[in-house]
Amino acid sequence: MTGQLPLDLPHRLNYAEEDFLAAPSNREALALLGMWPGWPHRLLVLTGPPGAGKSHLGAVWARRAGAKIVAAQDLALAALPDLAEAPALMVEDADRPLLRETELFHLVNLAIERGTFLLITARKKPDAWGLRTRDLLSRLRRAPSVAIEEPDEAFLRAILVKLFQDRQIKVEANLIDYLALRLERSFAAARNIVAALDAEGLARGRPITRALAGELLSGSAFRPDDHDEDH
Incomplete structure (x- = not known):
């Protein structure tokens, strides 16, 4: 019997504060962002691996602060004055390719000049971005930074549960236990296996079980990718 062709439909990301x-x-990171507006500096750099929750935590902060959110690759010189007029601003994925360094440098300067709170997210600290603009790197180095680390086993279990819930998939506790003991302890590994199980379950028209997970894990290598879909 031919398997069902899975449709690559985006699942809903829930960025509610309570989630x-x-x-x-x-x-x-949670404590430092929660200190707003009592930050030690108007500029803060938030780092963490793919899937760590930077976008989620940033979105929670942005709602509290009334912040605009913009991708670092979308910055444009003409738009910077309007962006800096906001009381707060969140610039996402500053270490991705095609970063507009000149625009980011001017935005940082405008934010400091006007007293705008500026949160910048990235996977790694500024020294690892390969920046060519020395003044920008210098400013970012002087700014406070806080990192989200990879999860421990208990948190990995919680992440797996939430990833399945985000896709509206009900699974048994023994599947979560099975995965948590065998996966690399990373957000990316958790996201990859949940996506793969969802696709395979749809393709075969069968529920997602420990047996199906065993087949996938024994037949494929799940490695972190570069898609930073945060939870």
Whole structure:
């Protein structure tokens, strides 16, 4: 019997504040963003691996602060004055390719000059971005930064549960236990296996079980990718 062809439909990301999963790996970041507007500096850099929750935590902060959200690759010189007029601003994925360094440098300067709160997210600290604009790197180095770390086993279980819930998939507890003991402890690995199980379950027209997970894990290598879909 031919399997059902799965449709690549985007699942809903839930960035509600009550759905952010607090854990030791993000405790410092959660506390520092929660200090707003009492930040030690108007500029803050938030780093973390793909899927760590940077976008989720940033979205929670942006709602509180009334912040605009813009991708670093979409910055344009003509739009910078209007962006800096906002009381707060979140610039996402600053370490991705095609970063507009000149625009980001001017935006940082405008934000400092006008007293705008500026949150910049990236996977790694500024020294690892390969920046050519020395003045921009210098400003970012002087700004406070906080990192979300990879999860421990308990948090990995919670992440798996939430990833399945985001896709409206009900699974048994033994599947979560099975995956948590065998996966690399990373957000990307959790996201990859949940996506693969969802696609395989649809293709075969069968529920997602421990047996199906075993087949996938024994037949494929799940490695973190570069798609930063945060939870």
